[in-house]
Amino acid sequence: MKIRLVCSAGMSTSMLVKKMIEAAEKQGFEADIEAVAESQLKNQLEGLQVVLVGPQVRYLEGKIKESLEPQGVKVAVIDQMAYGMMQGDKVLQQAIDLNGEN
Amino acid sequence: MNNKFMQKFIEVAGRIGSQRHLVAIRDGFVAIMPLIIIGSLAVLINNFPAFGSFDLVKILNNIFGEGNWQKLGGSVWNGTFAVIGLLISFTIAYNLAKTYELDGLSAGLISIASYIILVPETADWGLNFAWLGAQGLFVAIILALLVTELFRLLVKANITIKMPEGVPEGVTRSFAALIPAMIILALVGLFQALISVFVEISMFEVIFNVIQEPLQGLGNTLPAALVVSFLNHLLWFFGLHGTNIIGSVIEPVYLPLIEQNANLFQQGMSAFDVPNVVTKPFLDSFVFMGGSGTTIALLIAIFIVIRKEKNHPYREVAKLSAPAGLFNINEPVIFGLPIVLNPIFLIPFILVPVTLTVISYIALSTGLVPKTVAILPWTTPPILSGYLVTGGSVRGIILQLINLAVAVIIYVPFIMAGVRAMKEKMGGQ
Numbered sequence: 001m002k003i004r005l006v007c008s009a010g011m012s013t014s015m016l017v018k019k020m021i022e023a024a025e026k027q028g029f030e031a032d033i034e035a036v037a038e039s040q041l042k043n044q045l046e047g048l049q050v051v052l053v054g055p056q057v058r059y060l061e062g063k064i065k066e067s068l069e070p071q072g073v074k075v076a077v078i079d080q081m082a083y084g085m086m087q088g089d090k091v092l093q094q095a096i097d098l099n100g101e102n
Numbered sequence: 103m104n105n106k107f108m109q110k111f112i113e114v115a116g117r118i119g120s121q122r123h124l125v126a127i128r129d130g131f132v133a134i135m136p137l138i139i140i141g142s143l144a145v146l147i148n149n150f151p152a153f154g155s156f157d158l159v160k161i162l163n164n165i166f167g168e169g170n171w172q173k174l175g176g177s178v179w180n181g182t183f184a185v186i187g188l189l190i191s192f193t194i195a196y197n198l199a200k201t202y203e204l205d206g207l208s209a210g211l212i213s214i215a216s217y218i219i220l221v222p223e224t225a226d227w228g229l230n231f232a233w234l235g236a237q238g239l240f241v242a243i244i245l246a247l248l249v250t251e252l253f254r255l256l257v258k259a260n261i262t263i264k265m266p267e268g269v270p271e272g273v274t275r276s277f278a279a280l281i282p283a284m285i286i287l288a289l290v291g292l293f294q295a296l297i298s299v300f301v302e303i304s305m306f307e308v309i310f311n312v313i314q315e316p317l318q319g320l321g322n323t324l325p326a327a328l329v330v331s332f333l334n335h336l337l338w339f340f341g342l343h344g345t346n347i348i349g350s351v352i353e354p355v356y357l358p359l360i361e362q363n364a365n366l367f368q369q370g371m372s373a374f375d376v377p378n379v380v381t382k383p384f385l386d387s388f389v390f391m392g393g394s395g396t397t398i399a400l401l402i403a404i405f406i407v408i409r410k411e412k413n414h415p416y417r418e419v420a421k422l423s424a425p426a427g428l429f430n431i432n433e434p435v436i437f438g439l440p441i442v443l444n445p446i447f448l449i450p451f452i453l454v455p456v457t458l459t460v461i462s463y464i465a466l467s468t469g470l471v472p473k474t475v476a477i478l479p480w481t482t483p484p485i486l487s488g489y490l491v492t493g494g495s496v497r498g499i500i501l502q503l504i505n506l507a508v509a510v511i512i513y514v515p516f517i518m519a520g521v522r523a524m525k526e527k528m529g530g531q
Contacts, residue, residue: 013433015434039197039201055341055442056341056342056343056433056437057119057342058112059113059119060120062116080440081440084419084437084438084439086422
């Protein structure tokens with residue numbers, strides 16, 4: 001599953017990405033997860049399934065939704081507590097659940 | 103808290119944070135930041151302070167001859183910090199064009215060319231460094247935005263040369279920009295010619311005198327520093343990236359102030375005597391220690407208050423946040439504690455930085471502590487940052503330690519209140 005996390009500079013979110021990859025490995029779940037800046041998103045469209053937006057840039061959600069949802073990409077803001085506690089497993093689950101919705 | 107007001111606030115902040123032109127300005131500054139930091143370090147090394155008997159500057163002067171080795175740092179400065187106007191004219195146009203999905207490279211190049219057209223020539227046909235640098239920053243920003251908008255209109259209006267099929271894409275692209283570039287540069291050139299013939303002043307002087315200088319004067323005051331500090335933290339309290347949202351407004355005003363300090367420092371003026379107190383590094387190193395809200399002090403306060411309960415939620419968050427906190431990254435503590443929308447932490451989270459801004463302003467403006475003369479990566483840990491931004495002064499470190507102590511003292515009672523509130527909530531269940 002291809003997941004991209006969007007935040008401002010990619011600093012704190014890349015910490016979370018590491019935790020998510022660990023969680024995915026533990027579950028034997030194949031995931032391609034990276035943190036990117038909003039402006040780089042459009043280079044990542046191929047096979048993209050879920051975009052998670054950092055809570056500190058939640059105002060970008062609308063804009064990203066508008067451009068990506070028509071292409072079938074699911075977009076949501078990362079659960080704030082899970083983000084703060086760097087709970088990779090929870091955020092990964094959020095992405096999986098999101099992808100399962102229709 | 104009034105929910106409707108809150109929604110409105112987040113909405114407006116969000117709109118500013120994602121406004122196309124402001125984002126282009128902000129990203130333009132982000133793009134040149136590495137060059138600025140390199141230029142800044144070059145100046146620091148050139149003027150490195152002596153450690154007791156170890157005096158790097160003296161040793162190198164003895165080896166290479168007085169002042170020779172410093173030419174290296176001086177040249178690096180010339181190619182980086184000294185020409186930020188020129189650099190920014192490219193990066194802003196590039197980023198803005200990208201948001202319109204236009205050719206960023208073409209827009210950036212047209213913007214640079216327009217900028218040079220307007221730079222006043224020196225008597226011997228040279229470019230004046232003064233206008234290529236920080237003094238030309240506002241012209242660069244305005245011009246980059248205008249030129250790119252014009253470029254967009256012309257491209258959208260299809261005033262371009264069409265190439266037959268089979269011509270390589272690079273060629274097609276450079277020709278697509280040809281006619282828009284020609285029109286834009288002709289207009290800018292005409293404007294420059296008219297101005298120099300009829301009014302005999304340069305656009306640079308006008309914009310510098312009318313807009314940039316007054317704004318900088320305003321920026322370099324305690325009230326302005328307090329407003330910046332307050333706004334940043336209010337935004338963060340709502341969970342929004344404060345520095346990111348107000349960055350597009352802050353950078354153009356504050357960058358020239360630190361440039362002026364660093365430039366004078368480079369020419370041999372002491373860090374005590376440089377003119378500007380309030381700069382971005384001033385806020386970064388003396389106020390935003392450990393990130394916005396001086397959260398490194400909050401972490402220390404948590405470890406002081408909660409010593410016995412090793413797995414208290416606050417302590418857990420503090421432990422988790424500490425490593426990143428040393429490098430001024432504090433999203434974990436902001437969202438994990440949480441500080442966001444937490445009435446207990448609203449007061450200290452805003453009071454601490456405001457207090458520290460006042461203390462630091464007084465310390466620098468009275469000459470107790472040297473002023474800031476360098477820009478560092480914002481991830482530079484406190485203590486090291488206090489030493490370096492002041493051009494290598496232990497007084498910078500002392501001010502940071504005093505500020506940290508004050509911040510810890512302010513945070514402690516609120517953490518105690520938070521712990522109590524949490525216990526009552528647990529007990530009530």
